Amino acid sequence: MSATIIDGKAIAAATQLEIKARVSALATRGIHPGLAVILIGDNPASHVYVSNKVKSCGAVGMHSVLEQYPVDLTEAELLTRIDALNNDPAIHGILVQLPLPKYIDEHAVLEAISPEKDVDGFHLINAGALMTGQPRLRACTPYGVMKMLEHSHIPLRGAHAVIVGASNIVGKPMAMMLLQAGATVTLCNSKTRDLSHHTRQADIVIAAVGRAKMITGDMIRAGATVIDVGINRDEHGKLCGDVDFDSVAQVAGAISPVPGGVGPMTITMLLMNTLEAAEKL
Ligand code: NDP
Incomplete structure (x- = not known):
């Protein structure tokens, strides 16, 4: 093996120390950052994440x-809870764990969260702010990847980054963050012809x-540099x-492993977003 390992666990631990110090500093102003997590139903993976x-x-x-909440919570009941949390001064971040039961309109729920408390960064306002170069609360996974690249001193300005996967929660915000950092970005999806033609030209490959x-x-x-966002089970x-x-x-010159790569950073950046939301008060 020739590649350097990009140790997400270690970078997450270092970032959490910084967060902890900033949380203590906020306490001196009488502010205690608070996160509310809403989980509906009994999806075992969601329980572990939450x-x-x-x-x-x-x-x-x-x-x-x-x-x-049980799986039969209605959309109206969920929206009422979100409204209460939007108005709760002890809560600075609100996260509704996805996926939601099929009968609930995910877009309506995500738009109901106050953009100032949208610590997942999925609200249209936050997505649009990132798109137009004025980032507010950023999607946690690509934000975490940016921290990993920064900690590993991977040059971004002028680099060619190829992102495989173009979802709203990973690929697209990743593209915007890298573009803003001065990279030239290629964003691939399931229709991309000859994927390896693109990845072989990349200084940085993000797989999502x-x-x-x-x-x-x-x-x-x-x-x-290869960053692996995927979470799968092998044969x-x-x-x-x-x-x-x-x-x-x-x-590769550098590679992030799974587990121990992007996963710990995603949770860490959720904490960072909650802290940043509280610091803006
Ligand atoms: P989605 O299923 O929402 O999106 C997958 C994307 O991959 C789509 O844009 C799709 O293209 C594209 N795609 C599918 N097949 C191909 C292909 N053969 N070649 C190129 N692109 C392809 O997934 P997510 O973005 O939500 O998640 C991606 C992975 O990252 C999953 O394994 C997920 O578990 C993991 N993940 C990990 C996180 C972490 O913290 N480590 C956090 C979030 C996700 P199209 O748009 O054309 O359909």
Whole structure:
């Protein structure tokens, strides 16, 4: 293996120390950052994500509230809860865990969260602010990737970044953040012709597709930086990313692993967003 490992766990730990210090500083102004997490239904993966988010709040000295509702909660009831949290001065960040039950309109729910408390960064106002170069609250996963690149001293200005996957929560905001940092960005989706033609030209490849090990060593230019956002299970049921770590690590200059890469950064940037929302008061 030739690649340097981009250790998301270590970068997350360092970033959380910084958050903790800023939380303490806010306490001197009488402000205690608070996050409210709403979970509907009994999706086991969502339960794990939510409990990790709440636990992490405690680790940095933040206040958190977990509201759990049965799967038959109506959209109107959910909107009423969001309205109450929008008006709760002890809450600075509101997160509604996705996916929602099918009968609830996800867009309506995300737009109901006050943009100032939208710590997932999914509200149209926050997405538009990022798009127009005036970022407010940023989507946590791409924000975390930016921190990883920064901590690893990967040059972005003038670099060619190829993002594989163009979702609203990862690929598109990732493209905007990299563009703003001065990178030249190629954004690929499922219709992209000859994907490896693009990835082979990249100084930085960000994989955010949701397909186990689809990015292989032959698709990567020697020395490139590869960030793996994907969370999948391989044929043995083992956690893996979108990147075939073994073959890519032979050619890449730097690579983030799964687990221990982007995952810990996503939660950390949720805390950062909650802190930033509280600091703006
Ligand atoms: P989505 O399913 O919403 O989007 C997947 C994207 O990949 C789409 O834009 C799709 O294209 C594109 N795509 C699908 N197949 C191909 C292909 N063969 N070649 C190129 N592009 C393709 O996924 P998410 O963005 O929500 O998540 C992506 C992955 O990241 C998942 O594994 C998810 O679990 C993980 N994830 C990890 C997080 C973390 O904290 N580490 C946080 C969020 C997500 P099209 O637009 O044409 O459909």
